[in-house]
Amino acid sequence: MITIYHNTRCKKSREGLEIVKESGKDYQIREYLKVPLTEEELSVLIEKMNISPIQLVRKNEKLWKENYKEKDLSDKELISVMVKHPKLIERPVVENDRKAVIGRPASDIKEVL
Template identity: 60%
Template sequence: MMTIYHNTRCKKSREGLEMLENSGKEFRVREDLKEPLSEKELSDLLEKLTMTPIQLIRTKESIWKEKFQDKDLNDQELINIMTKYPKLIERPIIEGKTAAVIGRPLVNIEKFL
């Protein structure tokens, strides 16, 4: 079963959710702002995405700019920051059993399905 990491306030995330609903495939919704990922879950997700932590961070967010952008942070520190500030994580993310994809642009979800 797939999981969508979703933020109800994000237009792209809502569009990604609608695409999954229309696909007929089984999935669950995880609102990661309400149910943040653990460091282990985030590390596993990054592996499925084949991304580095910095690639998953929304660097235009004010939290990032104010607190972190000028710091030299390693991957583990970045993972820790994302678990503390889940708003910094790009979304929507669609996770399957062995792979995952960021749903920006939405065509990524189409290809993943």
């Protein structure tokens, strides 16, 4: 099963959803702003992406710039910040059973389809 972590207000996220739909594969949508991820879920996603937590942070968000940019946060602290403020998570994220990707560019989504 494919899961897309989706923000309906984001153009890139909507583009990613279209790619997932066009694949013809079974998928589910998780609107992560309405149904936030737990620290464990986010940790698993990051592990599946084979990235560090800072690579998943939307660094241009005002919230990040004003509250966290200048802080030296550990990976665990970064995950906690993203769980507390899910709008700081890059989007869309698409995952399958073994792998996950950030859909930027949207063509990267094809790696998990």
